Amino acid sequence: MVQYAKARLDASFAALSDATRRGVLEQLGRADASITDLAEKFHMTLTGMKKHVGVLEQAGLVTTEKVGRVRTCKLGLRGLEEEAAWIERYRQVWDARFDELDKIVEELKRKEKVDGRKKRE
Amino acid sequence: MVQYAKARLDASFAALSDATRRGVLEQLGRADASITDLAEKFHMTLTGMKKHVGVLEQAGLVTTEKVGRVRTCKLGLRGLEEEAAWIERYRQVWDARFDELDKIVEELKRKEKVDGRKKRE
């Protein structure tokens, strides 16, 4: 369904909207970690951290595997390709929109016979 | 405060985690719009849409100006530079992480070949 990608963006952006979860991703970028490791690092209960990991896992950003007593968390198979793509596309639209504005400003300036240098980098 | 940038990422990723709001951003990329315009386009009440616009405005992604009865919404001065940067940084870490894995796999494959040769010898 078309809804699928949309729901995925919902989930991943929501996952990224929490500082703790962004921190967990950065941490897992450095090394795999158990729930206990992460809970300690971020000063919260095991249960609390497990929920965060659940959110990240649901969003496909983290995978976990339990061996013995220990559940090890690592970065998921999915990168943030779709999210990066959405943002990139948006940035293009945004740039275009302001280029348009710049053009209008340029036009006005030229009409005023003012030698205007580009304002926006 | 240092917390500022963090809170901003919180706000903008949260803003992006809703399909309606992403739609509003895309729409405003095409043309400025009133609250009424947007409410109609996304099939919800004025009040509901105003809340969404409020979230986007709070995140700095949209600006609005009221002239007469009409509040016009347009893309904000902020693009998604910080968000893009965060994701890009993450993607690099992610890539590095999997390159590492690839190397390990390569290493294993090489050893297997060597072992295989040894056995055959």
Added chain:
DNA sequence: TACATACTGAACCGAATGGTTCAGTATGCG
């Protein structure tokens, strides 16, 4: 002046979030 339009704000609603505690279960280890 009268009426329609466009928004605003308060109040409410059910569901989701981010966290906790507490009471398990499963596992490792001496």
Added chain:
DNA sequence: CGCATACTGAACCATTCGGTTCAGTATGTA
């Protein structure tokens, strides 16, 4: 066996979210 570790699940809690209705206010227009 007996105890510590590591997680799990249910229940609870306050807050936020996404949406509504309803009752305004302000503005444009005939």
